[in-house]
Structure formats: C-alpha cells, structure tokens
Amino acid sequence: MSLALDDTTPTPNQAEAARLFTICNACRYCEGLCAVFPAMERHRVFEPGTVDHLANLCHNCGACYYDCQYAPPHPFQVNVPANLTAVRHESYARHVWPGPVRGLFARNGLWITLLAAFSVAGFIGGFVAWHDPTVLFGVHVGEGAFYRLMPHNGMVALFGGVFLFALLAMGLSVRAFWLATGAQERIGAGAFWQAMQDALRLRYLDGGGAGCMNESDTPDDRRRLYHHLTFYGFLLCFASTSLGTVYHYGFGWQAPYAWSSPVVILGTLGGIGLLTGPVGLAIAKLRRDPALRSDAAADMDMAFLVMLFLTSLTGLLLLVLRATPAMGPLLAIHLGVVFALFVALPYSKFVHGLYRFAALVRHAAENRAAG
Amino acid sequence: MHYDVVIAGGGNAALCAAIEAQQQGARVVVLEAAPPPMRGGNSRHVRNVRIAHDAAMGTLTGPYPAAEFLEDLMRVTDGITDPVLADLTITRSAELWDFFESHGVRFQPSLGGTLSLGRTNAFFLGGGKALVNALYRKAAQLGVDIYTETEVTGLDIDNGFFCGAHVRRNGSSGLVRGRTFIAAAGGFEANLDWLTEAWGDAARNFLIRGTPYNRGAVLWLLLNKGVQTVGDPKQCHAVAIDGRAPKFDGGIVTRLDCVPFGIVVNEAGDRFYDEGEDFWPKRYAIWGRLVAAQPNQIGHVLIDAKSLDLFMPSVFPPECADSIEELAVKIGLPPDKLRATVDAFNAACAPGDFDHTVHDGCRTHGLTPEKTHWARPLDTPPYYGYTLRPGITFTYLGVKVTPEARMVMADGTPAANMFAAGEIMAGNVLGKGYIAGIGMTIGSVFGRQAGEGAAHVART
Ligand SMILES: Cc1cc2nc3c(=O)[nH]c(=O)nc-3n(C[C@H](O)[C@H](O)[C@H](O)COP(=O)(O)OP(=O)(O)OC[C@H]3O[C@@H](n4cnc5c(N)ncnc54)[C@H](O)[C@@H]3O)c2cc1C
Ligand code: SF4
Ligand code: SF4
Numbered sequence: 001m002s003l004a005l006d007d008t009t010p011t012p013n014q015a016e017a018a019r020l021f022t023i024c025n026a027c028r029y030c031e032g033l034c035a036v037f038p039a040m041e042r043h044r045v046f047e048p049g050t051v052d053h054l055a056n057l058c059h060n061c062g063a064c065y066y067d068c069q070y071a072p073p074h075p076f077q078v079n080v081p082a083n084l085t086a087v088r089h090e091s092y093a094r095h096v097w098p099g100p101v102r103g104l105f106a107r108n109g110l111w112i113t114l115l116a117a118f119s120v121a122g123f124i125g126g127f128v129a130w131h132d133p134t135v136l137f138g139v140h141v142g143e144g145a146f147y148r149l150m151p152h153n154g155m156v157a158l159f160g161g162v163f164l165f166a167l168l169a170m171g172l173s174v175r176a177f178w179l180a181t182g183a184q185e186r187i188g189a190g191a192f193w194q195a196m197q198d199a200l201r202l203r204y205l206d207g208g209g210a211g212c213m214n215e216s217d218t219p220d221d222r223r224r225l226y227h228h229l230t231f232y233g234f235l236l237c238f239a240s241t242s243l244g245t246v247y248h249y250g251f252g253w254q255a256p257y258a259w260s261s262p263v264v265i266l267g268t269l270g271g272i273g274l275l276t277g278p279v280g281l282a283i284a285k286l287r288r289d290p291a292l293r294s295d296a297a298a299d300m301d302m303a304f305l306v307m308l309f310l311t312s313l314t315g316l317l318l319l320v321l322r323a324t325p326a327m328g329p330l331l332a333i334h335l336g337v338v339f340a341l342f343v344a345l346p347y348s349k350f351v352h353g354l355y356r357f358a359a360l361v362r363h364a365a366e367n368r369a370a371g
Numbered sequence: 372m373h374y375d376v377v378i379a380g381g382g383n384a385a386l387c388a389a390i391e392a393q394q395q396g397a398r399v400v401v402l403e404a405a406p407p408p409m410r411g412g413n414s415r416h417v418r419n420v421r422i423a424h425d426a427a428m429g430t431l432t433g434p435y436p437a438a439e440f441l442e443d444l445m446r447v448t449d450g451i452t453d454p455v456l457a458d459l460t461i462t463r464s465a466e467l468w469d470f471f472e473s474h475g476v477r478f479q480p481s482l483g484g485t486l487s488l489g490r491t492n493a494f495f496l497g498g499g500k501a502l503v504n505a506l507y508r509k510a511a512q513l514g515v516d517i518y519t520e521t522e523v524t525g526l527d528i529d530n531g532f533f534c535g536a537h538v539r540r541n542g543s544s545g546l547v548r549g550r551t552f553i554a555a556a557g558g559f560e561a562n563l564d565w566l567t568e569a570w571g572d573a574a575r576n577f578l579i580r581g582t583p584y585n586r587g588a589v590l591w592l593l594l595n596k597g598v599q600t601v602g603d604p605k606q607c608h609a610v611a612i613d614g615r616a617p618k619f620d621g622g623i624v625t626r627l628d629c630v631p632f633g634i635v636v637n638e639a640g641d642r643f644y645d646e647g648e649d650f651w652p653k654r655y656a657i658w659g660r661l662v663a664a665q666p667n668q669i670g671h672v673l674i675d676a677k678s679l680d681l682f683m684p685s686v687f688p689p690e691c692a693d694s695i696e697e698l699a700v701k702i703g704l705p706p707d708k709l710r711a712t713v714d715a716f717n718a719a720c721a722p723g724d725f726d727h728t729v730h731d732g733c734r735t736h737g738l739t740p741e742k743t744h745w746a747r748p749l750d751t752p753p754y755y756g757y758t759l760r761p762g763i764t765f766t767y768l769g770v771k772v773t774p775e776a777r778m779v780m781a782d783g784t785p786a787a788n789m790f791a792a793g794e795i796m797a798g799n800v801l802g803k804g805y806i807a808g809i810g811m812t813i814g815s816v817f818g819r820q821a822g823e824g825a826a827h828v829a830r831t
Contacts, residue, residue, distance in 0.1 A: 026624035026686040029418055029498025032479030041483055044684050066504060067497030069415045070624075073408055075617050208496050209477055217504040 010048045013086045017055065018046035020080055023070060030064045033208040035198075035363050036084075037064075042366065052094070053181035055087035056352075056359040062292050063207030066217035072291075081292050089297040092351050095180060097172035104347040108300035112307060112344050119343070120336030126150075127332045136328040143254040145322070149331055152248065162342040169346035174354045183362045191368055195360035199353075202227060215287050226280030230308065231353075233273020237312070240267035256322055267315065274312035278305040304349035310337045374400045374516075375829035376822070377536050377549035379523040379589045380556035381405065382412030383499075384793025384814035384821075386506035388553045390474060391822025393513045397829050400547060401515055402538055404522040404556075404584045409620075411503030412557050413581035413765065413794070413810075416622040418482065418499065419492035420471075420815065421808030422464045429468060430480045433490040437461045440491075443806055451802025459774050460800050463816040468493055470815070475505035484683045487652070492808040523556065523589055528596040531780045533789045551788040551825040554778070555818065558766035558794045559587020560607060561619060566763070569605040576668035578612060580762045583619040590795055593770050598786070599779045602767035602798025608805055609659030614669060614758030615687045627757050628682035630658060631745050632727065633674035634716055635759065637665040640699070640708035642716070647734070647744035651682075656805060663761040670759035671702055673713070676751045681727055689755035702756045717748035765810065769798040776821035788828050790821035 010018065021040050024030065031037045036058050043050055062081050070076035093105040104111055127136055127149055140148050147155075198204065202224050205212050211219035244263045247253040257263045282305045285298065314334035321330060344350075376392045378385050381403025393399045403410050423437040440461045444452060472478070477496035481489035488494075495502045511517060518540065525537030533552035538545050559565045561583045566574035594600060616625035628651050635646050635658075644661050648654055662670040673695075692698035695713050699706040719735035725747055733746045770791045771779040778786040793814035800813050 022684070022688075023624055023686050025684045026626075027498075027622075028482045028484070029495075029501075029623070031482050032494075032496045038483075044680070063497060063501075067501040069498065069500045069620075069622055071408065071500075074620060076624075208479065210475075218508060 008048065010051070011087075011090060013083060013090055014048045014051045016083050017051045017087050020078055020083055021046045021051075021054070023076055023078055024080065027070075029069075030067060030080075033063050033067070034059060034061065034204040035360070036080075036204075039363050039366065042370075047182070049181040051087060052091040052177065053183075053359055053362060055084040055091060056177075056355040057204075057363055058084040058088070059202065059205040059212075059356070060085055060292075061205050061207045061212035061223075062289070063210075063213050063219070065289075065292060066213050079291065082294055085292075085294040085297050088352070088355070089294060089300065091177065091355065092173075095173050095177040095355075096347065096351075097169050097176060101347060105300065106296065108348065109303040112303040112340070112348060115344055116307065116310070116337060116340040119340040120333050123332040123336040123339070124329065127328060131328075137325045138328070139323060139325055140327060141323050143256075145327070146255055146331060149328055150335070152254070155335075156245075159339065159342060162339065166342055166345040170351060170354055173346060173351060174358055177355055178358050178362075181359075181362065183365070187361060187365050188368070191361055191364035194364035194367075195357060198360050198364070199357050214284050214292075215289055222280065223284050226277045226284060228277070229273040230277030230281060233270045233275075233277055233312070234308070236266050236270025237274060237315070238270075240264075240270060256319075264319065268319065271312040271316045271319075274308050275316070278309040278312075281305055282309075300349050304344075307337070307341050307344065307348070311341055372400075372516075372547070374398050374547065374549040376400070376551050376553060376825045377533075377547055378402065378553045378555055379536060380412065380554070380793065380795075381410050381507075381517070381519065382555065382557060382793060382814070383414035383417070383502065383506065383811060384795075384818040385553070385555035386503070386510055387470075387815050387818025388555055388790075388792050388822035388825070389510045389515045390506065390513060391819045392553075392826040392829075393510065393515050393822075395823060395826035395830075397826035399510075399515045400549070401510065401517045402521045402523055402536065402547065403517070403519045405582065406520045409582065409584070410507070410519050411500065411582075412585055413499075414503050414814070415499045416581050416620075417495070417502070417811055418485075418623065419488060419494045419808045420464075420467060420811035421492050421806065422467050422812065423461050424465060424468070427490075429493065430478050431490060431493060432481075435491045437465070440464070443491075444800070444809070447804035447806050448802050449804070453799050455774055456772070456799050459820075460813055460816050463819070464812045467812070467815050470819070471495075471502070474509040476502050477505075488807055523592075526552070526589075526592045526596060528789070531597065531784070531786050531789070533786075550829040551790065553776075553821045553825055554589050554593060554770065554789070554791040554795050555793045555814075555821070556589035556795060557582070557585035557587075558768070559590055560585055560763045560766045562586040565591075566607070566766075569607075570663070573663055573668050576760065577609070577663070578614075578616050578621060578625070578760050578762045579619045580610075580612065580616075580621055580625070580764050581619075585794075587766075590768070590770065593778070593789075593791075597781045598789070599771040599781050599783070600768060601771045601796070602769050602802065604768040606767040606803070608656060608764040608767075609663060609761045610655045610764060611658035611662050611670065611759045612762035613685060613687050614760040616760070616762065621762070624686040625762065626655070626683075627672065627685050627759065628655075629674055629678065629685075629757065630654070630672055630759075632678035632681055632747075633672050633749065634713070634742065635670050635672050636704065636709065636712055637671075638667060638669055638704065640704050640712050642712060642738075642740060643670075645740050645743050647742045647746055649730075649744075652807075658759070659761040659763075662759050668761055671704065672757045672759060673698070673709075673749060674755050675749045676753055676755075677747060679755060685757070687757075689757050691753050691755050693752045693754070695749070695754055698754045698756050702758065713749050716742070716746075717750060720746045720748045764805075765794050765797070767798045767802070769794070769796045772796045772799055772817070774820070775824040776817045777824060788825070790825050792817040792821040 070078035093102040211221040375397035527534040535548040696706040699709040719738040723733040
C-alpha cells in the first residue's frame with residue numbers, strides 16, 4: 001500500500017478519485033443517489049483531503065457503478081464505489097494514531113487473527129497458571145461465580161484500560177482525519193443532530209430509494225438490514241455491559257445475573273443481532289460483484305465481522321453453559337476474544353463508523369451553510 | 372422458435388414496446404446488437420423525458436399543460452411535424468411518469484445546472500443507464516426473451532409483410548421468425564460512411580456522442596423494402612463538444628458551455644460567428660454546424676481567468692498559458708494572428724455591466740462578426756483554450772408511421788405487421804430542431820403504441 005505522508009501529494013487511488021470526480025462533476029446523473037455527488041459538486045479541484053472526505057461519505061451502496069454509462073468497458077473506466085472503497089481503506093491508515101502503526105491496516109486480517117489467538121491463549125494460560133484444574137473445570141454458580149476465576153477489579157482494570165486507550169487512539173485518529181479534510185464550516189448542534197439521524201438510519205445506503213446494489217443491478221435493502229442488526233446489536237451489548245457495571249458498583253449486585261435480568265436480556269438481544277448481522281454482511285460480501293470489490297478492504301472487513309461474531313458467539317455460549325464445567329474455559333475464550341476486539345478497535349474496520357460520522361457531520365454543516 | 376413479436380434494438384423504445392406487448396400476452400423477443408454492458412443504445416446516455424402534466428407532481432415543479440408542450444414543439448420544428456402524431460405524443464406523454472415508475476424507474480429533481488428544465492422534464496435517478504437497467508429487469512421478469520450481441524442483418528419482407536429477421540450472433544447467423552416486427556434500432560448516426568454521403572468528407576471528423584451500435588442497418592433494410600421515409604436525409608442534430616472526446620459514446624460530459632464567455636476561432640485564428648448571440652442551450656446546436664463548416668472541422672474557444680467559474684465544469688482540463696501567444700503555440704494556432712484577433716476583439720468591446728444570467732449590454736462595436744452579448748476583453752491571465760468539434764446526437768431520416776406506430780409503405784398503405792418506435796421514426800414528430808427530453812417522449816409513447824399494436828395483430 002502506498003501512502004502519501006504529506007497532505008498534498010495524492011496517492012494513485014486519490015488521483016484516480018480526482019479523475020472520476022471530474023467526470024462525475026461534468027455528468028451529475030447520480031446526484032440523487034447519495035450525499036457524495038452533491039458534496040462533490042461543491043468542488044472543482046479535488047485535493048487529497050477533499051477526496052478522503054468524499055470517500056468516507058460514500059456508503060458503498062454500489063448504485064452509481066451500475067447506473068454509470070461510463071463504467072468499463074467504456075474507455076472512461078468509471079467505477080466510483082471500488083475506487084472510493086480503496087481510498088477509504090487507505091485513509092484509515094493515513095490518519096491513524098499513532099502514525100507508526102499504520103502498517104496494521106495493510107494485512108489487517110492476519111494480524112487481528114494473531115492478536116485474537118494470542119489473547120485467547122493468554123487468558124487460558126493465565127487461568128491455568130492461577131488456578132488448579134478443579135477451579136478451572138469446576139461448576140460455579142451464584143453471585144460472583146465469574147470472579148472466582150478472575151477478580152472483578154482485575155477485569156475492570158484490564159478491560160477499562162484497553163478501552164480507554166482505544167477511545168484515545170480513535171479520538172486522535174478522527175481528529176487527524178477531520179483536520180486533513182480541511183473542513184471550514186462551524187459545526188452547530190443542528191448539523192450534529194442531522195448527521196446522527198443520517199447515520200442511525202443509514203440514510204445513504206439505499207441507492208437513492210430503491211436499495212443498495214450488491215450482486216447485480218437489482219436493488220435490495222438486505223445490507224442495510226444486516227448492518228442495523230450488527231450496529232444495534234453492538235449497542236445493546238454495550239448497554240448490557242454498562243448496566244452490569246452500574247449494578248456492580250452502584251448496587252453491589254454481582255454477575256452472573258438471572259435470565260430475567262435486564263442485563264441478560266439486553267445482552268442476549270444484542271448477541272443475537274451480533275450473530276445474525278455479521279453473518280448476513282459476510283455472505284453479502286462474498287456474493288458481492290467482483291467489480292465492486294477492493295481486496296485490501298475486504299480482508300479488513302472480514303476480520304472485523306469474524307471478531308464481532310466470535311464475541312457474540314462466545315458470550316452467548318457462556319450464558320447458556322455458565323452452570324457447567326465448560327464455564328471456566330469459555331470465560332477465558334470469551335474474555336480473550338473481547339480483549340482482542342478492544343485492542344483492535346482503533347486499527348480495525350470499526351473506525352469506518354467514526355470517519356463516516358465525521359464526514360456526515362461535515363456534509364450536514366456544508367448543507368446548512370449553503371442554505 | 373416462432374415469436375409473436377420480434378423487436379430489433381434494445382434501447383428505451385424497444386423495451387417499452389417489449390414490456391407492453393408481453394403484458395398483452397404476446398411472446399416477445401428483443402434482439403440487441405450491443406453486448407450487455409453497452410446495451411441500451413443512446414437511451415443509456417439520456418437524463419430526462421419531457422412530459423405534459425396539469426399540476427406540479429413528483430419532482431416536476433409546476434404544471435406543463437399539453438397546449439404549452441405543443442406550442443414548444445411547433446416553435447422548434449417550425450411546424451414540420453405530423454399534427455396527429457404530435458398530438459398523440461403529447462397526450463400520451465402524460466402517462467409516462469406512472470408507466471416508468473411502475474416498472475422500477477425512479478426520478479430525481481432536475482440536476483445542478485439544469486434548473487430551467489425542472490418544470491417540464493422528469494429526470495431519471497442515476498440517468499439513462501439506470502432507466503435501461505430497470506426496463507431490462509422488468510422485461511426479463513415478464514418473460515421477454517432478450518438476446519444481446521445479436522445484430523439484425525437482414526429482413527425477410529414479402530410484399531410489405533414481415534416473415535423473419537436474419538441475425539448474427541457470436542459469428543454465426545440465424546433466422547428469427549415472428550408474426551410481427553417492431554423496428555426500434557435507432558438512427559444511423561454511428562455510420563460514418565452513411566454520414567459522409569450526406570455531409571461529404573467533413574463527416575469523417577465528426578464525433579458521435581452516443582452508441583457506436585446505431586449504424587442504421589435496420590433503417591437501411593426497411594428503406595430498401597419499400598417503406599416510406601420521413602425527415603431530411605441530410606440533417607442531423609450536431610452540437611459543438613470538446614474536441615478531445617472519444618470518437619463514440621462520449622455522452623453528456625463532453626459538452627462545453629463556455630462559448631458565450633469567450634471567443635471562438637478556427638485553425639487560421641479567425642473568429643467566424645457571434646459567440647454571444649443567445650444563451651448556450653439555445654445555441655449549442657447551431658455551433659455544431661458552424662464548427663463543421665470550418666477547416667478540419669475544428670474550433671478553439673478562448674477564455675480568460677474572469678470566466679473560468681461561470682460554466683459547468685468540463686471533463687477535460689483546458690490548455691492554460693500566461694499569454695495569448697503562448698496559448699496559441701500550445702493549441703497549434705499562429706501566435707501573431709491570434710494576438711491580432713484578440714487585440715481587435717478587445718478594442719471593440721464596449722464597457723458595460725456584465726451579467727451572464729441575462730442578455731446583457733456587453734457587446735462589440737465595429738467587428739466582423741460582432742459579439743452581441745457577454746463580450747469582455749480577454750485581458751486577465753491565465754488564458755484558457757478548449758478545442759471544439761461537431762458531435763452528432765442523432766439523425767432525422769426515418770420511416771413513416773401511422774398513429775398505431777405501423778410503418779407506411781411507399782404507396783401510402785399501412786404495413787400489415789410492421790411497426791416502428793423511437794429514433795427510427797422520431798422524424799414524424801420532430802421534423803426539425805430539438806427540445807430537451809422529446810426523444811424519450813417519442814420513443815416511450817411510440818414504443819408502447821407499437822407494443823400494443825403488434826400484440827394485437829399477432830393475436831388476430
Ligand atoms: C449524449 C446523448 C444524450 C441524450 N439525452 C437525452 C435526454 O436527456 N432526453 C431525451 O429525450 N433524449 C436524449 N437523447 C436522445 C435519446 O438518446 C434518443 O432519442 C433515444 O434514446 C432514442 O431511443 P431508441 O430506443 O429509439 O434508440 P436507442 O436507445 O439508441 O436504441 C437503439 C438500439 O438499437 C440497437 N441496434 C442498432 N442497430 C441494430 C441492429 N442492426 N440489430 C440489433 N440492434 C441494433 C442499438 O444497439 C441500440 O440498443 C440523448 C442522446 C445522446 C446521444
Ligand atoms: S458515476 Fe457515472 S453516471 Fe454517475 S455521475 Fe459519475 S459519471 Fe455520471
Ligand atoms: S454511496 Fe452508493 S451511490 Fe454514493 S458514491 Fe457510494 S456507492 Fe456510489
């Protein structure tokens with residue numbers, strides 16, 4: 001992967017984006033499909049920062065490829081989704097904090113797999129080292145059962161620490177992205193609220209109304225559904241964990257909680273979303289028209305989907321089998337997967353949501369400024 | 372396989388006909404010369420369709436009554452139109468929004484830079500390729516047999532009665548038999564030999580704005596089988612486009628809207644027409660012919676830094692230089708001559724309040740030819756130069772049809788089982804000139820007429 005280390009020299013993918021946008025700007029037939037085209041029309045020259053902004057505004061619905069009269073084999077060779085996917089993928093590395101780790105985005109699948117493996121092995125090893133087998137493979141029930149294997153404070157320190165680091169890294173990365181795209185507009189609450197709505201509804205993943213195009217020019221709305229399942233599943237799991245923390249510190253109630261507890265209900269619903277959503281997205285990805293793919297990005301997408309799926313799968317298994325001897329090993333595996341997920345967050349597909357949101361905020365602010 | 376309806380062509384007119392006929396219960400086959408990614412002819416390149424409507428609806432910002440549509444048509448054609456067919460086109464245009472929408476075509480508000488069309492024309496979301504894709508999906512879903520890369524090379528017509536179409540596909544030939552025939556294979560604008568017959572050798576330098584597949588084979592076959600023609604065989608719709616456009620299929624992006632803001636010279640460095648006569652949308656068509664009449668069919672527009680942002684961005688970057696002489700060298704014009712032309716122009720520009728949104732008072736005095744609006748001295752570097760060449764949109768020659776879209780034979784009798792739709796018969800309605808979006812109106816209305824008519828004949 002080639003990267004421009006300063007903001008003025010475009011990479012080959014950014015240069016290609018500028019070429020495509022020049023064609024689109026003279027054509028404009030796709031204006032109603034999504035936010036990218038109206039945003040693009042505000043420019044006559046396409047600097048690298050502008051290109052990164054527009055690439056992250058793209059939801060990759062595919063419609064503008066099938067709708068383009070200049071798509072290959074036309075000599076103009078216009079394929080906006082594939083190019084913007086490549087630019088987007090590069091942009092995560094370009095703006096990442098800390099800069100020296102940008103190589104992580106190049107072979108994302110490989111190193112996330114390694115990370116997850118080491119992390120799981122670490123937890124299993126830790127449990128084995130600290131406990132004798134009767135504890136590890138024993139049956140534990142009742143309040144505080146998990147903490148007989150790993151003390152709660154230890155869990156909080158480890159996971160809280162990693163999570164805070166992830167937040168810091170992601171915050172600094174998005175800030176670098178924001179500055180590089182040269183946003184001028186003042187960001188008011190209105191723009192923020194608009195972007196929030198657009199993001200939560202995935203407004204621009206619908207190809208202008210008919211749905212996104214994935215395998216062929218036949219539109220459908222499946223990817224949006226799967227993404228909603230994944231995203232809201234993730235949020236529900238997050239809510240479950242947060243509520244558990246409140247229970248623990250606020251009320252002194254310790255996990256595991258009863259099936260009827262809101263913590264378990266939220267977690268189970270979220271877990272189901274995080275099982276079905278990623279599977280749907282992965283299938284859609286495998287079926288995607290090769291013309292729309294970008295290999296480097298596909299590798300990263302898959303790695304993240306697998307991590308989400310494993311997080312949910314191990315969590316749900318833990319829930320079902322928590323009163324059996326499998327609980328100990330399962331807890332180690334689950335914690336290992338979650339730990340790897342947290343460590344990987346700033347260097348995984350997860351960041352697409354943050355960059356996308358930043359781009360949506362800027363777009364909403366530009367719309368407001370234009371009246 | 373013996374079909375009820377055999378359709379030659381695979382653009383908008385062909386698909387409207389196919390959908391209509393199949394819905395009436397006919398067995399339909401579509402024979403399209405182009406391969407799948409290039410299917411859809413010039414319909415792939417369109418952006419809108421003009422439709423009559425009595426009140427604002429959907430993306431259409433205000434009423435466009437049939438009477439006004441007719442007035443517009445009469446004005447651009449100077450009355451060279453078949454009044455019955457014109458009336459039918461306009462009346463049935465009112466159904467097109469629903470027709471398209473129900474078949475999966477979507478609309479969007481008029482595009483940036485085309486606000487003046489927002490009331491009269493419905494713009495296709497994603498443009499013509501999206502429209503074509505939707506119609507192909509619909510036709511396939513209804514059960515129409517569709518063959519791409521299948522060119523109609525011959526027609527078995529016995530005394531004005533269609534029996535079958537000879538086709539070539541992957542190097543082998545075959546015969547497709549059917550009860551009725553619909554010709555919807557476009558004009559002959561991509562056939563340079565034919566254009567050369569009408570225009571002389573200058574036509575070799577023309578660029579073809581749309582599909583390379585509209586070579587007029589079906590039209591030629593019909594004319595040789597005694598079908599009556601309409602339209603001036605020597606006329607085509609030619610506009611001035613960027614001279615660096617590809618030979619075929621450059622489409623909409625090769626347009627250049629900067630002529631009114633600068634001067635246009637030929638290869639000798641001389642101006643040859645009033646660049647500021649009227650707004651560009653009203654003049655781009657005559658500039659095709661003007662440039663075609665210049666040596667080597669080339670013109671050069673020169674503007675300066677004042678005007679660069681006044682027009683729609685164009686797809687090819689202009690040549691750019693800090694002096695007129697330097698620019699002349701870059702674009703291959705005689706530098707001294709160009710300097711003299713620019714000096715004469717600058718000296719003739721009377722001061723005035725420049726306003727590109729109205730017919731302003733900025734004009735030259737004492738120049739041949741004068742520039743009558745938007746004339747400002749070229750004095751602010753950098754200077755920019757674009758090349759112009761004639762780009763052919765479509766040809767006017769076609770087959771004569773009845774209101775049911777039936778072809779009319781040379782002796783004036785309607786053909787028993789042969790119909791025509793789209794550009795191949797548009798000359799019946801549009802004898803001359805053009806208004807934006809009417810090509811799609813004619814193609815869709817007569818596509819549907821032909822589909823209904825053919826299905827009816829096939830049944831009886
Ligand atoms: C750049 C451009 C922009 C335009 N924009 C607009 C617009 O916005 N609105 C508008 O109303 N009009 C527009 N027009 C005009 C419009 O394209 C035509 O009026 C319309 O598409 C005609 O439809 P059709 O189906 O008759 O022909 P086409 O869509 O051209 O279809 C003809 C088909 O016949 C096939 N064919 C040709 N010969 C053979 C053969 N021998 N055997 C089998 N198949 C054959 C071709 O492959 C093609 O698919 C535009 C034209 C161009 C070039
Ligand atoms: S993707 Fe193609 S059809 Fe869409 S705006 Fe760009 S050039 Fe035009
Ligand atoms: S969101 Fe869809 S239509 Fe818009 S640029 Fe991306 S792929 Fe194209």
